[in-house]
Amino acid sequence: MAQFSNEGEYLKSLECRAALPEGFRSAVAQLRFTASEMGLETPMSMRLATVVADEPLSSYAGVFTRNRFPGTPVIIARERLQGSRVQALLINNKVANVGAPNGAADAETVLAGLGRQLGIAPEHLLPASTGVIGWSLPVAEMSAAIPELCEGLQRTSLLPVAQAIMTTDAFAKLRSVELGNGRVVAIAKGAGMIEPNMATMLAFFFTDLSIPRSTLQALLRETCDLSFNRISVDGDQSTSDMALMMASGRHAAPPESELRAAMIELGCGLAEDIVRNGEGTGHVMRVSVEQARDESEAVILGKAVINSPLVKAAIYGNDPNVGRIFAALGDCAGTNDIELDPGRLSIFIAGEQVLADGRFRLDAAKERRLSEYLKRNAQSTQALGYPEHDRSVEITVSCGVGAFRAEVLGSDLSYEYVRENADYRS
Amino acid sequence: MAQFSNEGEYLKSLECRAALPEGFRSAVAQLRFTASEMGLETPMSMRLATVVADEPLSSYAGVFTRNRFPGTPVIIARERLQGSRVQALLINNKVANVGAPNGAADAETVLAGLGRQLGIAPEHLLPASTGVIGWSLPVAEMSAAIPELCEGLQRTSLLPVAQAIMTTDAFAKLRSVELGNGRVVAIAKGAGMIEPNMATMLAFFFTDLSIPRSTLQALLRETCDLSFNRISVDGDQSTSDMALMMASGRHAAPPESELRAAMIELGCGLAEDIVRNGEGTGHVMRVSVEQARDESEAVILGKAVINSPLVKAAIYGNDPNVGRIFAALGDCAGTNDIELDPGRLSIFIAGEQVLADGRFRLDAAKERRLSEYLKRNAQSTQALGYPEHDRSVEITVSCGVGAFRAEVLGSDLSYEYVRENADYRS
Numbered sequence: 001m002a003q004f005s006n007e008g009e010y011l012k013s014l015e016c017r018a019a020l021p022e023g024f025r026s027a028v029a030q031l032r033f034t035a036s037e038m039g040l041e042t043p044m045s046m047r048l049a050t051v052v053a054d055e056p057l058s059s060y061a062g063v064f065t066r067n068r069f070p071g072t073p074v075i076i077a078r079e080r081l082q083g084s085r086v087q088a089l090l091i092n093n094k095v096a097n098v099g100a101p102n103g104a105a106d107a108e109t110v111l112a113g114l115g116r117q118l119g120i121a122p123e124h125l126l127p128a129s130t131g132v133i134g135w136s137l138p139v140a141e142m143s144a145a146i147p148e149l150c151e152g153l154q155r156t157s158l159l160p161v162a163q164a165i166m167t168t169d170a171f172a173k174l175r176s177v178e179l180g181n182g183r184v185v186a187i188a189k190g191a192g193m194i195e196p197n198m199a200t201m202l203a204f205f206f207t208d209l210s211i212p213r214s215t216l217q218a219l220l221r222e223t224c225d226l227s228f229n230r231i232s233v234d235g236d237q238s239t240s241d242m243a244l245m246m247a248s249g250r251h252a253a254p255p256e257s258e259l260r261a262a263m264i265e266l267g268c269g270l271a272e273d274i275v276r277n278g279e280g281t282g283h284v285m286r287v288s289v290e291q292a293r294d295e296s297e298a299v300i301l302g303k304a305v306i307n308s309p310l311v312k313a314a315i316y317g318n319d320p321n322v323g324r325i326f327a328a329l330g331d332c333a334g335t336n337d338i339e340l341d342p343g344r345l346s347i348f349i350a351g352e353q354v355l356a357d358g359r360f361r362l363d364a365a366k367e368r369r370l371s372e373y374l375k376r377n378a379q380s381t382q383a384l385g386y387p388e389h390d391r392s393v394e395i396t397v398s399c400g401v402g403a404f405r406a407e408v409l410g411s412d413l414s415y416e417y418v419r420e421n422a423d424y425r426s
Numbered sequence: 427m428a429q430f431s432n433e434g435e436y437l438k439s440l441e442c443r444a445a446l447p448e449g450f451r452s453a454v455a456q457l458r459f460t461a462s463e464m465g466l467e468t469p470m471s472m473r474l475a476t477v478v479a480d481e482p483l484s485s486y487a488g489v490f491t492r493n494r495f496p497g498t499p500v501i502i503a504r505e506r507l508q509g510s511r512v513q514a515l516l517i518n519n520k521v522a523n524v525g526a527p528n529g530a531a532d533a534e535t536v537l538a539g540l541g542r543q544l545g546i547a548p549e550h551l552l553p554a555s556t557g558v559i560g561w562s563l564p565v566a567e568m569s570a571a572i573p574e575l576c577e578g579l580q581r582t583s584l585l586p587v588a589q590a591i592m593t594t595d596a597f598a599k600l601r602s603v604e605l606g607n608g609r610v611v612a613i614a615k616g617a618g619m620i621e622p623n624m625a626t627m628l629a630f631f632f633t634d635l636s637i638p639r640s641t642l643q644a645l646l647r648e649t650c651d652l653s654f655n656r657i658s659v660d661g662d663q664s665t666s667d668m669a670l671m672m673a674s675g676r677h678a679a680p681p682e683s684e685l686r687a688a689m690i691e692l693g694c695g696l697a698e699d700i701v702r703n704g705e706g707t708g709h710v711m712r713v714s715v716e717q718a719r720d721e722s723e724a725v726i727l728g729k730a731v732i733n734s735p736l737v738k739a740a741i742y743g744n745d746p747n748v749g750r751i752f753a754a755l756g757d758c759a760g761t762n763d764i765e766l767d768p769g770r771l772s773i774f775i776a777g778e779q780v781l782a783d784g785r786f787r788l789d790a791a792k793e794r795r796l797s798e799y800l801k802r803n804a805q806s807t808q809a810l811g812y813p814e815h816d817r818s819v820e821i822t823v824s825c826g827v828g829a830f831r832a833e834v835l836g837s838d839l840s841y842e843y844v845r846e847n848a849d850y851r852s
Contacts (some may be wrong), residue, residue: 036790037788037789037790038788038789038790038793039789039790039791039793039794040790065760066757066760066761067753067756067757067759067760068755068756068757068758068759068760068764068766068768069752069753069755069756069759069766069768069771069784070756096749098749098752098753099749099752099768099781099784099785099786100785100786101785101786132749133748133749133750133752133753133786134748134749134752134786134788239752239753239756239757309735309839309843313843313844316844322559322560323522323524323525323558323559323560324559326495326524326525326559326560326665327493327495327524327559327665329494329495330493330494330495330496330665331492331493331494331665332494333493333494333495334491334492334493334494335492338494340494340495342494342495342525345495355525358495358525359525359526359527360525360526360527360559360560362463362464362560363463363464363465364463364464364465364466365465367464367465368465413735413844414844415841415844415845417735417739417844418739418742418839418840418841418843418844419841
């Protein structure tokens with residue numbers, strides 16, 4: 001991704017790749033409501049977005065949170081994906097519709113309104129919601145906004161939807177790739193609460209390629225495992241995260257290997273966008289765990305580093321604190337019973353070896369160089385509306401016990417993270 | 427514990443319970459050194475502390491970190507506890523002696539000096555260290571300080587040792603209990619990096635009761651499991667934590683049940699001191715998980731709540747954000763494959779029900795009351811040098827699936843935590 005210096009430049013670059021695949025229309029609308037049952041009398045705004053296929057599609061896929069208390073939209077969407085057709089999504093921000101007293105009935109009422117307006121059977125409609133947990137959907141206001149939403153349907157760009165689904169996101173996330181005569185366009189939202197299994201993350205993939213449903217499901221599952229499930233902003237996994245994909249089948253698909261590579265590229269790109277956009281993220285950390293006994297252990301060890309509050313706070317402070325990385329790895333290995341021999345462990349930051357065979361290899365000059373490196377790769381912790389750059393802090397852990405590797409992405413821990421999450425609802 | 431309004435009052439209260447059990451002496455000393463291999467030319471101060479029994483003891487016990495990369499003192503102490511006698515401890519702060527190039531030899535050199543001075547065989551001496559990981563012990567300066575240290579040995583108070591082992595601790599931690607004709611006195615240090623298995627935590631228990639070594643080991647293990655292993659400041663488990671106990675055997679011990687209750691009371695008291703004193707702690711959270719299927723699941727679920735950055739940040743912001751507690755529990759249950767039925771789950775804050783059978787029970791008045799409750803139970807995030815009060819934020823989770831319960835203690839997540847941990851070494 002290029003370097004941007006303002007939001008306009010960034011949005012222009014997204015617009016260039018935002019064309020909807022053939023066979024889809026999309027629209028967004030805004031509405032006002034008050035969460036008066038919570039005593040909040042100040043009206044708030046909610047955005048509604050929809051993506052509608054020209055006919056009921058037989059090829060679609062979904063991957064959902066493993067949170068044991070999934071939100072109502074997750075429950076409904078998971079069930080509907082067992083059916084034979086899907087035609088449209090309805091997405092709202094602001095209220096996650098989790099644990100609300102009449103959550104399921106509320107969601108169905110709103111979806112039924114959309115179905116009537118568009119002439120689509122309700123069972124072909126999927127809901128997706130993100131926002132505060134526990135609040136009820138403003139059903140009347142949402143239903144009233146449906147006609148206006150449908151009037152706005154257009155075929156040119158998915159960017160308005162990428163913008164509509166943002167919550168605390170600082171910038172819209174959209175990636176696309178051309179494949180044969182068709183394309184895949186994907187959007188995502190997510191900023192805090194990002195840990196394995198795509199926490200408070202919504203991602204939507206659309207393509208006009210012709211791909212069998214079972215292939216689509218396998219590809220989406222693998223893409224999520226290799227991208228959204230390898231990032232962490234704060235280790236929290238939400239009740240609402242989901243990734244959905246719809247294929248309109250207008251063009252022949254390329255060989256599966258090509259499709260797979262493209263999907264993973266899209267997923268990893270969006271995953272990186274999410275981390276870079278993490279609430280108050282001052283550095284993106286890319287932790288590569290090499291020479292592990294197997295890939296899942298490599299992922300677990302990498303996540304232990306990017307989820308350690310002490311490591312995260314040190315990186316935020318531009319402190320190349322190797323001791324905390326070392327301690328986090330040992331803690332994780334002890335807790336998860338992973339064989340890890342300190343005598344065979346090496347750690348590198350920015351390619352410089354800072355631990356060899358379990359012994360620290362640090363000196364004053366190296367510490368200074370690494371601190372300067374961290375400063376150079378920092379980004380503003382303020383929401384700029386665009387990614388400042390695409391640089392990361394590169395940490396490599398070499399276990400010396402096997403031949404497997406994995407890479408995970410995480411954010412540091414800044415004052416701004418705390419502020420944003422202490423005041424989210426106020 | 428009473429309420430204190432300044433450090434002097436608090437120290438006076440500790441002094442009243444700080445008398446050493448019979449058969450022990452203690453001393454502290456201070457020294458200056460420079461971490462010149464790290465390019466830090468400003469001299470730093472380190473404190474040394476020792477507790478010496480009048481003769482080699484046959485009754486002692488130790489519990490250690492499960493971090494797979496334990497520090498040198500952990501490795502040495504763990505090995506020596508396999509022997510037949512222990513007579514003294516030597517404790518230093520500032521340098522943890524973890525991963526340092528000649529860590530073992532350095533520790534042995536310093537211990538040998540203490541042994542020569544006191545006429546104790548080196549294998550009867552245990553080291554304990556806390557501080558920065560990766561740095562080497564300043565062996566010359568520590569050895570030079572040994573004679574002065576030994577000159578200061580006294581029998582009156584353990585409080586100077588409790589103060590000497592502090593690192594980022596805001597106040598000294600000391601608890602004691604009278605039992606029969608003897609007593610148990612315990613001290614601890616630890617502020618950040620506190621998670622299961624007593625991370626960067628040192629705890630030392632001394633008694634003049636006569637207790638068989640095997641009983642002592644079992645009691646210390648159980649005490650640690652029920653106290654230090656049920657608290658969390660930041661989820662990080664250090665390479666250096668240990669709890670040690672020595673018994674001089676001067677008085678007959680009471681029945682084991684009485685001893686057990688006393689030990690657990692001491693351990694839980696110190697554990698609460700540690701959380702209250704956590705780096706930047708603005709609230710202590712006490713999470714009680716009831717009606718769980720078994721005790722270990724109750725502990726895991728409770729820890730998921732106190733370790734969720736989103737829950738912690740909300741509590742810091744005096745926001746009774748039930749949604750985040752609910753999401754953290756569901757995340758934990760999904761990840762750890764714990765059976766948890768949202769329809770049977772209830773959550774209470776300060777005794778008020780906020781979730782019943784998986785549905786949120788919140789209204790504006792209740793939210794206001796709970797926010798006020800959080801404000802009332804906040805403490806200063808600045809290090810005052812004494813605990814302001816002993817109030818906690820009481821959260822109860824009722825799983826509705828079994829008959830087991832457990833309680834865990836954790837701290838919130840404040841700006842000050844980040845500041846302290848971003849700048850620790852500077």
